[in-house]
Amino acid sequence: MSSHFKPPIDLSDLPNYQQKESRPRRSVFVGRVSTKDNQNPASSIPRQVALASERLLPDEKFIAYFWDVESGMLPPELRGLGPQEMYDALNVSVPRDGGLQDLLDRAEMLGVTHVVAERSDRVARIMLASLIVEHDLEQLGVEVVYANEPIGGTASGQLRSRRGAQVDAELYRVALMEMSMGGQIQHAVQGWNHGYPPYPYIAVIDEDAPVRDKGRFGMDRPKKKLVPHPDERRFATARELCRLRREEHLKSRDIIELLAADPEQYPVEDRWTHNRVEGLIANPKLAGYQVYNRKASRTGRAGYSRLNPISEWVWSPTVVHEPVVSLEEWKTAQEVTAGLRADSEGHGPLLRIRAAARRLGLTITLVSSSGTHSLYRIGHQQIVLPIPTPATIVQQLVADLESAR
Known part of the structure; x- marks a missing residue:
């Protein structure tokens, strides 16, 4: 930072009047488009490069280009995993030296000093992810520059502008997920299928489903219903x-x-x-029934989905x-x-008995236990079960409960 308060006499001829750069400036471009279907990489990436280039010094050029065709909701380690053949087929005029994760892995080796992007959501729409990227690069002495940020002013003002843009990106992501989830819920509630049809069914196009306007943006995916195989x-x-x-x-x-x-x-x-x-x-x-939200596919681990509790499933009425x-x-x-x-x-016998009792509207209560036997109350009856309980006794007790219906 240059001081506005100059010395009383000219000291510019002293050796340490100005600090020389310890390493030459080496800037790289980083960019992203959401998907090859919703944005055209062949036009979006060159446009981003043109805007980012305005932050370069005169006669400076990017030494490398890192860009992805991925959702900004993915963490860096899950970005850029598509095959190179896919990127070659996009016919983007900008060369590609890798994706965001490749940049993080190679920044130190390449001697990168500046990473320049059009705006912060080109790094990530999740604020935490973009902050981590900035922090990791800062530890390597790399400055992250966003072309849409104002130049000059105070450091606090610049930081306020950056964090505000990152909050906006996060809010956009949440709103987008809310709208998408709402659409998927209505898709299931109205009886249309998600995903691959189960073994005894095939999915066929529902000819009675409403058809959207021809000029509407995005891929047209016909609604399908399940019919027997x-x-x-x-x-x-x-x-x-x-x-x-x-x-x-x-x-x-x-x-x-x-x-x-x-x-x-x-x-x-x-x-x-x-x-x-x-x-x-x-x-x-x-x-x-059509049922949606049985699994959470975006868990941060590639190829891994987590089962959601039944209380979170969405059922057709x-x-x-x-x-x-x-x-x-x-x-x-x-x-x-x-x-x-x-x-x-080792907990099966009692669960099977509880399930049978529940179907009759009864509850099981433990009265006492000696370590070798346990006394339970089922409705108005009391039973003694040995520990462990043999399968034959469980089957007989379940049969007795079923016959009491």
Whole structure:
């Protein structure tokens, strides 16, 4: 910073009057477009370069160009993972030396002094992500410059302008997610399918769905509904698979063995697997409803999705396609699945008894326990169960409760 308060006499001839730059200025460009469908990289990236270049010194040029065709909602480590062939096919006139994560990895090796972008949301729409990028580069002595920020003034004013722009980007992201989520919810509520159709169904275009205006921006994706697969054996297979879990309490390995023994009756692409069987049993679409928000796909880990609790699922109000099982049968299968999983953890017998009692509107209360036996109250009755409780006793007790309906 140059001082406005000069010395009484001319001292400019002294060796240390001005500090010389310890390293030459080396600036790189960083940019981003949201997707190749919603923005045209061939025009957007050169435009961003032109605006960012206004912050270069006279006769200075960028030594490298780092840009992505990705959502600004992704963290840097998940950006720029598309193959180089995809970027080559975009025919962007600006060369590409990598994406944002490549810049962070190579900034020190390249001797970068300045990173220049059109504006802060070209780095990230999530404020925390852009702050982390700025902090990591600052630790390397790299200054981040946004071309839309004012030049001059106080450091506090410049910081206020930058943080305000980052807050605006974050608010835009949240508003965009709210609108997108609202649209996806209505999509499911009105009976249209999300994602790949389950095993016993295919997705077909709903000819009765409203058609949007031709000139509207963005990709036109026809609305689809589920109908039974042309191979009727699939419907019967899914129904039998659910029955084996619901009525016979079979684990996935036993179900796989039964299905694989008769491939003509129980057809499947490739082979039956644990994930395929468990995923089908757990899928509420088999009950005829459209269900959205079962999984949180954006978790910060590539290829990983987290299951949301059932309380957060969005259901269509009524049955919208032909069901494989009733909703009550689907629910029972989930209770059996929970019991089987608890069995493997040593808590299964009591959960199976609780599930049977719950179907009768009864609750189970622990009265006392001696370490070898426990006394429970089920409704107005009391029962004594050994610890651990053998499966035969559990089955008999569940049968007694069922017969009391």
